Amino acid sequence: MDKNSPIGVFDSGVGGSSIWQEIHKLLPFENSIYLADSKNAPYGNKSEAEITALSIKNTEKLLEQGCKIIVVACNTATTNAIETLRENYEIPIIGIEPAIKPAALQTNSKSIGILATKGTLSSALFSRTTQAFTKDISVVEIIGEGLVTLIEAGKLDSPEMISLLKKHTKPMIDANIDFLVLGCSHYPYLIPQLQKILPKNVKIIDSGEAVARQTKIVLQSLNLLREENIKPRLQFYTNVKTNTLRFLLKDYSESISVNKIEF
Secondary structure: OOOOOOOOEOOOOOOOHHEEEHHHHOOOOOEEEEEEEEOEEEEEEOOOHHHHHHHHHHHHHHHHOOOEEEEOOOHHHHHHHHHHHHHHOOOOEEOHHHHHHHHHOOOOOEEEEEEEEEEHHHHHHHHHHHHHOOOOOHHHHHHHHOOHHHHHHOOOOOHHHHHHHHHHHHHHHHHHOOOOEEEEOHHHHHHHHHHOOOOOOOEEEOOOHHHHHHHHHHHHOOOOOOOOOOOOOOEEEEEEOHHHHHHOOOOHHOOOEEOOOOO
């Protein structure tokens, strides 16, 4: 495996680009390839078999491109398919899980909220993680119905989005949460909107930084970190229109390429 080989990242659409940003911030010289499987978004409403099949398809596509490590930047794909991926491929595979542990350890009100997809909340891996860390804590789990579809359409500040967020967060606010765990990689793009709706004392946490740190640790352990001070190739691919991906990554527009391909 070559140090200059890219980091591969995939998600059920554009949301995992929030994870990619954290990886790029920590490892700015690494080449990367991002796959946005927006045609099949959201994964959260699909069966475990469907999610696994899509995850295999995306992994195969990234392996074709010669990736040295794969980041599953999708909570639903991680919680449903990562064990299968690790059994079938020798390449290191990094997953993403909701940041339940830090929220459970830091809560003062002993009440935390988790906003995630149905596919994540109903998975066995999510259930094990929750049970391990939340024994004496009230956990309000809410399915973020409709959120991914609006984010994929670029409607972050739309009246429909604000209305949905108010509806989804009301049970959490009523339960006096002091931490909101974002259990979908699309949701960090909603942090500005959520901050306006939630009480000021509620801290919002996601898994992006933790995933970036783990990616670095694994690459370092395999001696696969790229040499510094060389401009990286940052390639983004989607199987629908590129406009939402371009909008979310507008701060990087001069250094990335965004293209539509079939996969």
